[in-house]
Amino acid sequence: xxxxxxxxxxxxxxxxxxxxxxxxxxxxxxxxxxxxxxxxxxxxxxxxxxxxxxxxxxxxxxxxxxxxxxxxxxxxxxxxxxxxxxxxxxxxxxxxxxxxxxxxxxxxxxxxxxx
Amino acid sequence: xxxxxxxxxxxxxxxxxxxxxxxxxxxxxxxxxxxxxxxxxxxxxxxxxxxxxxxxxxxxxxxxxxxxxxxxxxxxxxxxxxxxxxxxxxxxxxxxxxxxxxxxxxxxxxxx
Numbered sequence: 636x637x638x639x640x641x642x643x644x645x646x647x648x649x650x651x652x653x654x655x656x657x658x659x660x661x662x663x664x665x666x667x668x669x670x671x672x673x674x675x676x677x678x679x680x681x682x683x684x685x686x687x688x689x690x691x692x693x694x695x696x697x698x699x700x701x702x703x704x705x706x707x708x709x710x711x712x713x714x715x716x717x718x719x720x721x722x723x724x725x726x727x728x729x730x731x732x733x734x735x736x737x738x739x740x741x742x743x744x745x746x747x748x749x750x
Numbered sequence: 751x752x753x754x755x756x757x758x759x760x761x762x763x764x765x766x767x768x769x770x771x772x773x774x775x776x777x778x779x780x781x782x783x784x785x786x787x788x789x790x791x792x793x794x795x796x797x798x799x800x801x802x803x804x805x806x807x808x809x810x811x812x813x814x815x816x817x818x819x820x821x822x823x824x825x826x827x828x829x830x831x832x833x834x835x836x837x838x839x840x841x842x843x844x845x846x847x848x849x850x851x852x853x854x855x856x857x858x859x860x861x862x
Contacts, residue, residue: 639792641792675854675855676753676854676855677753677754677756677838677851677852677853677854677855678793678838678840678850678852679852680849680850683849693849725792725793727792738781738783738795738798739783739795739840739850740795741785741792741793741794742792743790743791743792744790744791744792746790
């Protein structure tokens with residue numbers, strides 16, 4: 636089945652540790668996105684990428700880093716500089732070549748907690 | 751970053767009732783999307799709207815793109831227990847890229 640796969644489902648981070656969240660899609664989508672979700676809030680954009688080897692900061696990029704070495708993959712690293720990393724992280728993707736209005740489709744998320 | 755005003759925050763209804771929720775923005779949008787999220791899962795797209803005044807249905811769900819392009823609503827008719835979840839609106843402004851702005855969500859609980 637085509638879709639977006641996020642792993643792991645649950646992740647724990649120790650103080651001062653970097654952790655990497657995986658996002659893989661087999662939909663042949665061009666654009667990929669990372670969002671953070673906190674209780675009672677909407678989704679906030681961390682980073683996005685329209686094409687391989689290119690990405691841009693979203694609204695809350697501080698303390699996070701990404702890479703886009705392959706079209707299918709867009710891993711997110713939560714660095715030790717992110718002081719409040721506990722949240723639900725969602726990856727999304729969308730088509731670009733049919734115009735700018737294609738909806739984003741989401742993975743099932745990774746819940747990150749601090750030990 | 752900007753977030754949309756979505757209301758109500760939560761609703762607790764009886765099975766069979768109709769539900770209405772809405773989103774408003776101070777900015778004009780060229781796309782409105784409605785998603786549903788169940789616990790521990792990612793949002794699933796329900797309806798996409800692309801033109802002012804557009805009214806689109808998906809089964810018991812109906813959504814409309816407001817004439818002013820600053821609002822949208824979602825109706826659910828004859829609710830059932832599996833409608834439980836958080837419903838998010840999302841809008842895209844008239845820019846060159848598909849950056850979405852999300853509402854804060856409406857939590858729906860349905861009593862059998």
